[in-house]
Amino acid sequence: MSQQIEALTSQPYKYGFTTDIESEDFQKGLSEDVVRMISAKKNEPEFMLEFRLKAYRHWLKMTEPTWAHVSYPKIDYQAIQYYAEPKQKEKLGSMDEVDPELKRTFEKLGIPLTEQKKLANVAVDAIFDSVSVATTYQKKLLEAGVVFCPLSEAVKNYPDLVKQYMGSVVPYTDNFFAALNSAVFTEGSFVYVPKGITCPMELSTYFRINTEGSGQFERTLIICEEQASVSYLEGCTAPMFDTNQLHAAVVELVTLDDAQIKYSTVQNWYAGNPETGKGGIYNFVTKRGKCIGKNSKISWTQIETGSAITWKYPSCVLIGDGSIGEFYSVALTNHRQQADTGTKMIHIGKNTKSTIVSKGIAAGKSVNTYRGLVQVNRSAVGAENFTQCDSMLIGQESVANTFPTIDVRTPLANVGHEATTVKISADQLFYFAQRGIGMEEALQTIINGFCADVFKELPTEFAVEATQLLSLKLENSVG
Template sequence: MAFTRTSSCLVICLLYYSHAIRWTSQPSLLSSRQQESRRRGTTDGESSEFSAGSKPYPYGFTTTIETETFPPGLDEGVIRRLSTKKNEPEWLLEFRLKAYRAWQGMEAPDWSSLSLPTINYQNISYYSAPKNLPKKGSLDEVDPALLATFEKLGIPLSEQKRLTNVAVDAVFDSVSLGTTFHAALVDAGVIFCSISEAVERFPHLVRQYLGSVVPPRDNFFAALNSAVFSDGTFVFIPPGVHCPMELSTYFRINAEESGQFERTLVVASADSECSYLEGCTAPAFSSSQLHAAVVELVLLDGATLKYSTVQNWYAGDPRTGEGGVLNLVTKRGRLKGAGSQLTWTQVEAGAAATWKYPSCVLEGADTTCEFYSVALTNGRMQADTGTKMVHLGPRSRSRVVSKGIAADRSLNTYRGLIEVGPRAVGARSFSQCDSLLIGGAARALTLPTLRTVRPRRRGRRGTGGASVASKAAQADEEEDDEVDGAGLLMIEHEATTSRVRTEALGYLRSRGLDEQAAIALLTAGFAEDVLTHLPMEFAVEADRLLALKLEGAVG
């Protein structure tokens, strides 16, 4: 796939235009006591070899535009109003209501390493959208102020068709503004539209696959998303079709009082091929914003999907930790068909707190999933992220390469699970998680779990069919005589933790580099194994993203 210089704008925008300071009296997600606690920031005497800079974000902005926003609060009436607003069929309203009722009986998870504030879900608006949007997602009719917003972000939607080979779905708060390259994709048989449009035009496809990978009861935040998701992206690649261009979605939060709850559903049919990229930014507000998304990826027989995401939500004040996006998402791929392949690459460089465990269920025989991740935290950012690989199909393969970079006073946790079911004979998995610490106060945790479920002996009576998740036999307890010779499992794991030391910086400075350039060089080399798996131009821009996020982290 060829890329022009302009195609890198999706990531360039993540570098420069992701922040704007605005103090308002809108309702906060946090209690007043929690806000005061976060305002106090660093205690006296707290120090670090490297400290976060106070450099302002000179390119930040918000868009002043007339919007329709629901009052804060959540109940069944709000969900019915949202469904009516979007003219949804009865089955989807029922899907939402069941999810909401399930969510009411759940509690937010508290087992992560994150120190999360208590979120007041009644202080959030669950729908905010610009007024007078075009009915069918035609970008020609979108308010010029919105087009100007994306142009400032480096994504000139009105010119996208001529300048690049990347189709974009632009999502602004709760709605999709429209997609580019629509005609070319239709000619190829590819469906690329907002999920709201897909519900209207392709209800049979949405109904078949929605919730098939991440069911509403999967977890607390998935249930919330299933109840209130307002828009997102739908992709369907027909059998045997190789998508002729990159597909991408750009998410922009603009309204302070609203959360963003997008839903992404990508279906790659048999023997199809597709590459899909997501990017996101938000202005900087003094109060936190909630982002609770769900991504579902479905791969049928022989399908190949490359899924990449670059996350640069506002991370809050680096000294006090005030504000910032709470990024609490559920993303999962289901390799349902035999021989399907998923390559998942992500760069996590923003958000005050990230709770995210991208997962792959290798259900079909001979399926392959490769996961490459860089998670960078600085200031007072917190990340508890990692991945889960669940092997169900015979001869399934997985590879995990995770790089965590923690600077200043941040916390970066890798939490991984490799799980092999009783039918996954001949499965192989390799996982590698490396951590790099910058400064004396940064922290990194590595929490890997390797788990296998013993195959039943021939002629042995048993219940069978039990959920993989309910069994907990450790890999090192597995007995070789319980698996056929050709079906031996191979599970490998390695981990390292290192620190950027003054000696290394001193050497690089002696070679003519300043301290900031030296840090950038070291982190680029550390993350290279991951960044090379991004689409060609985006890998270069992601390098710059990591360097810019660490500006001010030394000195």
């Protein structure tokens, strides 16, 4: 039976193709000159260059963190290419001018860059290596007052907003990878929803790393003013290469009074060779939201299925009284993958509330770690947190860890933590089989049941996709 499970859990990665497109690349390596070249390439205003240089100089003084429960050979930061751009005409308003090869690439990935059909009510920003190649529905969104554009455009068109908010949630001093990102970030999405506006459609950014040896350093900034709200989803894939690729992103979310941001991720970066663990993405990401305004809400939902190593803790800083932070996560690791992921909920305002629901699924020889911090400051009178942390083990060689930290500094708070570990047993699969239900459907059903609390938080357009992705990751189409 365990052999059968093994066979089922070794589905090959289907987004591993490379697009053959001429690209304009920088030499490998990092220096102050490279930082200046990136900034010049993007025609950035002076303030942005200064931000980058400060970050770079600070980064030089920092050391790579080693506390995460993952192991990998030392990264040579001089062996990474920090800028790669597919050669195509200067980006213009019309979708017709996107290179057909790029369009095909995104279509193959299930992301249509035409404003119609499949995802009719979803605006997409498609980012290929270091640049955005297309952003759909921009005009329609602008009519509603919502700005959705590549960050490089926002730097030019909305410099005041960028200046005010970029680095306000994740300062470049925050950690090693955030500092690196602040120095060399190349693209990302920018969302601004003004006061009182509910964004009329789902926003989505799709990240694709294509060039071998290049890193992707994107940066996303989402601002919701008073009573505004938006739902945003990011997706990501990469080709299969034998070398590891670094993805060090920063995401910053800001909500003012009564505003809401729902941020969902479906992460499917290449996970490396199933047998040897060679290649794959190092996904070292800093994601944080700041509920500045009272009664505002930030909700993170993540479905993490890819990457060789995941190092990621989408967090909420709950400053405004009555603000709410949520974290719903499914992290699936298989083969030789390693994930160290979780969240931090920092309660500062009165009557702030947070909910953490984490589901870790470990198959193959993978290691799956939940790491969380719930911190209730002295000022956070009446704060409430509930944490549910479940692990599922598949097979004999997978590992699940849970490292929760609870730090409560006021007697007037209510904090609860529940944790379980389950194992898919051969007996369960036989029970399904005896009722006529094959192994694939059985596994899928058990896992969907396990993850139901998280899946229901996804925007409906993507819930089905996430379910399928998860089963694909675990199943082999038995021939």
